[in-house]
Amino acid sequence: MIDLHYWPTPNGHKITMMLEETGHPYTIHAVNIGQGEQFKPEFLKIAPNNRMPAIVDREPGDGGEPISVFESGAILIYLANKTGKFFGETQRERVEQLQWLMWQMGGLGPMAGQNHHFNIYAPEKLPYAQKRYIDETNRLYGVLDRQLAGRPFVGGEHYSIADMAIYPWIVPHRAQGQDLADFPHIQRWFEAVKARPATVRAYAKGEAIRPSDTPMTDEQKKILFGQTAAVTKE
Template sequence: MPQAPIDVYSWPTPNGHKIHIMLEECGLPYRAHPVNIGKGDQFEAGFLKISPNNKIPAITDPEGPDGKPISLFESGAILVYLAGKTGQLLPAGDRARYEVLQWLMFQMGGVGPMLGQAHHFRLYAPEKIAYAIDRYSNEARRLYGVIDKQLASNRFIAGETYSIADIAIFPWLRSWENQGIVLNEFPHLKKWFEGIAARPAVQRGVKVLADLRQPITGDKEREILFGKTQYAKH
């Protein structure tokens, strides 16, 4: 019996791309539902039921582990779930599995938050704060250095096998120029990055919903994403 499509509530951001790429790599059927975070769709009651942190992505799988529907938020948790569901991209052996999971946590706790702050202060902050720009640009370079060193002796992020760790990290590095990075300074990372970008499933994944995204230019969008709306009780 064919797998029922997974409903993906998302937007073409690095965290959204993680799940789009994972679904493409695994070959699972899915339906992508746009959640326009610049217009405030993430605060709608229906979305908050499955993503109480008002962040994309979130999924609903009509065929959960017990055969009943399951909803999940947090991109890292969704990657682990989809890997478990399909038996793909997360090793079964304990040692290799924990190697992957530590690098997934590295992305969730470091790469995403720090590069996100670099983007914010370099591109979106209403005033240019030199300390903040330097702080997060330097942290971005440090993180790129950590990844480059890891890739000096490994084909992929967590060893010799492509995994959800690669899928988690790759989308966050696609905007390296906006993060103040010179990619040629990280040759091992650059080689890995180009290899991941060439994968057909990755190319399909980053196109999902991409035609809907517009640059954040208006005050209303900035207020929704970064202002009081974000901190209101929903």
């Protein structure tokens, strides 16, 4: 059994997508990031960066004590290794998928996240910052579109953790100032991933916890965007 500490954000959706695809049993423990539950001492023990998602594997493969994992990319790799699924059938395929997982973790996620912040959440609109992150998001979409030309999935012929990592960050493309019609290969891939039954189930679980059209209050923004070392002390 996997304990999933989760909130329906792009990084959270990655893990429910993977768990639904594999069929591995799991229990969701909601971490309401708008109420600051990510700063609770008990959560810090498994997620020292005060970010969800995080998992606790109560039945690790070595039969020992439970294993906790934080950072969504690390969780995807852990679950892929545990289940033997969605992480390449050859070394070359695994390398390709791993590169694109890291591309999402180091590029698309952070840049799209800043795009969301300055264009949706920031109390003061800063045109330079808005344009900077819209343009960089656009560049990254172009990189992804080229990668998907002539192949069904990001890492090649097989659906993988790379696709699961990237898809949730493309879901809010309109809010990021992007039009999928400009990226036909992404659009074809996006619709294919969206239609997968596991994706549908994963997003339905998120909607049940927090509907996607729920507005963020000023108090929640203060909790999410006012974090310093002093705030995150145990």
